[in-house]
Amino acid sequence: MHQVMEWNEDVSDAVKRELGSHQVCLMNVLGSPGAGKTSTIVELIARLRDKYRIGVIEGDITGTIDAETIDKLGLPVVQLDTDGACHIEAMSIQHILPHFNLDELDVLMVENIGNLVCPAEFNIGESFRLALLSIPEGDDKVEKYPLIFSTSDALALNKYDLKEYFGFDDARVERNAKAANPDISVFRVSSRTGEGLDELTAWVDGKIAAALGRA
């Protein structure tokens, strides 16, 4: 197992170098099934597509539902079907890159497999990592699944319109996330009400600009 992880690390460096040679950065988006990864990517694309040339890799265990949603936006999208596997590895990203014209992209947004556990362990060549936690999942998730939060650069609390309904304790989540990772940025967002999406977009914009050396 250790050997496989080392191998993945090496390939993630190669992926990052290849993307860098084309002035492309990669955003890794992680979260549970149904946390709102696709919707959030769609919202970010709507707000950033005039500024950056965006491509998308849609990770799925099977099927093409999310890839079809993104495809309607008219951006380069490639589906990565893991055929049952619970996470994406850098090797898969390396194999998929030739399907893009990297010289015509600034950003690759990768929607990882819906899973709070395994994807957190794998660096796929990303410049930064965005974790989503949706309100209905409960405010104990940072304590129960710490790795994904300790390794992410930002945490978006999604479906925030349901905070009162679930009695979700943001302060608890933010406190635990910052204890695991003092540098993490925390956002409260809702695709339904639009709350917080501009703030999240500004943060993503800043990370892309920094990764591309345009900050």
Added chain:
Amino acid sequence: MHQVMEWNEDVSDAVKRELGSHQVCLMNVLGSPGAGKTSTIVELIARLRDKYRIGVIEGDITGTIDAETIDKLGLPVVQLDTDGACHIEAMSIQHILPHFNLDELDVLMVENIGNLVCPAEFNIGESFRLALLSIPEGDDKVEKYPLIFSTSDALALNKYDLKEYFGFDDARVERNAKAANPDISVFRVSSRTGEGLDELTAWVDGKIAAALGRA
């Protein structure tokens, strides 16, 4: 990998034999983080504890939050800390069984790790398997994560009180679940409103009775 899976299968048979020799059956409860596994187990215990002697194995990646919740009920509960692993294997159940007095139990309820992917692959010696899918996760999950639904005996659509809010299409989920697994029973439940819990309890009761040869 194949070898490890075979090994797990062999141990799951041994676990099932050991449980059977003490007239104990095992229910494996699976679902995403925040799908409501702990709450549902608590509701089932409340309705079945006068009829069966129940023990609980709480699978967690880290921490003791759910085990503490169950512990307050005054039942035998043992926490299985996977130390980061994304699922429970039969070997772990085998190691944990000596912590119970099996002659004083009828049922072991196992709360698996919150994950729609990996736990579905591992038989842990269960007599039956209950999958939870909560409404906020979305009605496309059977198509995206088919294995957990095709291998479960029942599917409980939890947080059903949110069906209208999310425009959740039950018919789609039920159709896809039955296509993957014609024998699956589908329930609509809510710990908040109590809806469907008696029906789910009656089904669990029937599965336990059948497994113990008391049907």
